[in-house]
Amino acid sequence: MKAEIISVGTELLLGEIVDTSTPFIAQHLANLGIDVYFEATVGDNPERLTTTIQRAARRSELVVLTGGLGPTEDDLTKTTLAKLVNRPLVPEPQSMNKIKTFYAETKRPQPVHADLMGEIIEGATVLPNEVGFAVGILLTTKQCHYLVLPGPPAELQPMFEKEAEPRLAQLTQHGQVIKSRVMRFFGIGEPALEDCLHSLIAGQQNPTLATYAKQNEVTLRITASGSEKAAVARLLDETEQQVLHLAGQYFYGYGDDNSLEQVVVQLLQQRHLTITAAESLTSGLFQSTLANVAGASQIFSGGFVTYAATTKEQLVNVPAATIATHGVVSKETAVAMATGAQRQLQTDLAISFTGVAGPDELEGHPAGFFWLGLALPDGRVLTRSVQFSSSRNSVRDYAVKSGLKLIYDYFQG
C-alpha cells in the first residue's frame, strides 16, 4: 500500500514549530509495511489544501491528513475534505456531548466553531480523541482511504496507536498478526550495531529489524508477522535471542518509552538499595536524571556536586594527597569520591563522575575522557574509564548514561 502524509497549518510553513507528527506517522506506517512516497505541508488555505489532497488521492492508496481539526476559522481540514469527497459533515454524538459538558462545567465561553471538533464526514469511522476534543476519522472512498488526525503530538499519538493502527493493519494485512518489540542499547553507535547484527539484518524478511539512533543510545525494532499469535511471539523471541548473542553487552531494556534511569531506579527499588552520588564532570545531571523517575525518592535522598577540587575534599573527604598525586581526573579520585559520598550519607551504593567536559583538555586528558566509580555495599569499588568525543553537553549526557549502565551491569552480575 502506498501512502502520502499531508500536514496542514500555516504555523508549519512559518517554521514556528517543528513537525514531529509526520515522522511519528511515517515510522508507524513503515512498521505496518505501508510505503510513504511523499510528504507535504500546506497552509490553512482551502484552495491549496484541495489541490494537495487531490494529487495525493490520485497517486496514493492512503492519504493521511494531520492538523487543522481545532475550533477556529483556520481549521478547515474536515470541511475541505468533505467538500472534495462531496459528503456532508455530521455530528458525532459522544464527542459533541463531551464538548458541551466541558464548556458548561468550566463556565468558559464556547468558541463559535467548537462544534466542528465533534463532527465527522458522513460514512466515516470515528477515531475518538482521549486527550482533546477533535475526533479523527478514517474514510474509505472509491479512490482511496483518508485518515484524518489532529496535529498536536499529545492527541495524535494515542489516537494513532489505539484507534488508527489496528484498523490500518486490517486494511493492509487480512487476518495477519503483526507484533513489534523494541530493544534498547547503550555504549554502541547505530552503524556499529548494524554491523554487529549484519548477519540478521542482511536478507531479513520476517521478522524485520530496524535500528534508530537516539541521544547517545540506539533502539532496535523487531517486527514479526504471521497468521497466528503464538508463532509471531516465537519468531520475536528467537530473533531477540540471536540479537542478545551478538550485542547483549550493550542491551539494557525494552520499549519505546523506557530509559536507563527507569531501569536502574526499578532495579534499586526491587533490591531495596539506596544510592547517592558525587558529581564533578556531570555537575548534578546524574542526580536530576534519577529524580526524573517518579518514586526515585525511595532509593535516593540526595548527594553532592563536587565541581572543584576543594569541594571534593570538603564535601566528600577526598584526601588532598590523592588529588595531588593522581590528579582530579583519575581512578583514585573517582574511588575516593564514591566511597566518601557513600560514607557521608550511609547509602548502599554511591557513584562518582570525574572527567573533562571540554572544550579544553585537563591534566593531559583530552576532552571527553572520564572516570566513573561505583562504591558497592561490600566495600569494593567498581571503576570504568571512558573516552568519548563530542560536544560539552553530549559528553555529560554520555557520562550520566555510562554511570547508569555501570549500575545496570553490576546488577547483571
Next chain:
Amino acid sequence: MKAEIISVGTELLLGEIVDTSTPFIAQHLANLGIDVYFEATVGDNPERLTTTIQRAARRSELVVLTGGLGPTEDDLTKTTLAKLVNRPLVPEPQSMNKIKTFYAETKRPQPVHADLMGEIIEGATVLPNEVGFAVGILLTTKQCHYLVLPGPPAELQPMFEKEAEPRLAQLTQHGQVIKSRVMRFFGIGEPALEDCLHSLIAGQQNPTLATYAKQNEVTLRITASGSEKAAVARLLDETEQQVLHLAGQYFYGYGDDNSLEQVVVQLLQQRHLTITAAESLTSGLFQSTLANVAGASQIFSGGFVTYAATTKEQLVNVPAATIATHGVVSKETAVAMATGAQRQLQTDLAISFTGVAGPDELEGHPAGFFWLGLALPDGRVLTRSVQFSSSRNSVRDYAVKSGLKLIYDYFQG
C-alpha cells in the same frame, strides 16, 4: 516572492529523523518577507524528485532544495536538478581540493562519489560549506531561483545564514538594509506576551515583530528594513524601548543562541561573585545547567542535592524544627536551605529550590508549586513562590529558570 521548500531523503519518509531544517529555512524566509506556500518531502528517487521540483518551479519563484548532497549513490539532488535545467555539473576547484586533501591526509579511502560533493551546476553561484564538504548552490534560470542546501542542520544553518541569506535579501529587496534583533523573555507565555505587545504587533509594518515559544520561555524577533543602516538601527532601538516599557519585567537578554544560564554566569563573573545551591525539587538540575556554560567553574565550585528531609538537615543544617513547623515546601525551609548552603561553602550567594514536582500533591501544595530562596552577601535572603502547572520535567525546568531569573532580577536592583 513565493517560495517552496523540498526536503530530499528516504530517511525522512521513514520517519527516522525529525526534519528541523525545513522549519529553520521557513523561519528565515519569513523574516526576509518571502512567503512559503508549500513544503514537500520526497525520497531518493529521481523520477519522483523531478516531478516535485517541476511542480514547485511552476508555482513558486524560489525553490529551496535541502538534502541529498552527500557522497553516496542515493545523493541525487544536484544530478537530478542539473538534468532538469539541462546544464552540466562542473567541479568547483576549492571544494574539490578540500575533499582531496582530507582523504589524502586522513589516509581514508575516498568514496567513489565523493567528487559529487564538490560539483556545482554550470552557471550557479557557489555557497561554501564551512562544516562539511558538500557545497550549496544558488541558481537562477528563466523559470525561477533554485537554492540547493545540504540536509544536516550543522552544515545547513551556517551556510544559510552566511551565504544564502544575504543573496536572497538582494534578490528580494534591492538595496534594502534588513536587520533583526532577538529579545528573550522568561516568566510569560507566548500568548500573554503577544497580548502585552498588542499595540506594537497590531498593524505592524516596519519593524515587524514575531514571537516564538521556546521551552518555558519566549523570544521576540524585531526585524526592520530601510535604505540606510543608521535609520534601521534607530528603528530597532525605538521598538526595543517600547517593548521594554510594556514587558521589561520579563526580559533578560538578546540573541538566538543565548540562555538565562549564560547571562547569569556572565553577571557573576563580572562581579567576581561565587554561588552554590541546595536543590530539592530540581535535584541537581540547576547546578548542571550552570555547568553547561564554559567557564562556570570560576563562580561555582559545587553544592548540594537535598532531596529528602533528612539530607536537608544533614547536608545544609536545616533545623528539624523548621521542617516540622513549616513543612519542606515552605518559605522558611527555602531560607534555611539557602543560608545553610552558603555557610557550608562560604560562597557569596546561594540558591535553594523546594517544591512539588508532581504528579501527586505534597503537604497540601498542588503539583508545580515551589519556593526559591536566594541568600545574599549581606545576609538577607530573597524568596519567591511560584505556581506552575505542567509535567514533572517541565516543572523542574521552569524552577531552574525561575531561579536564574531571580538571580538576574537581583542584579538589576
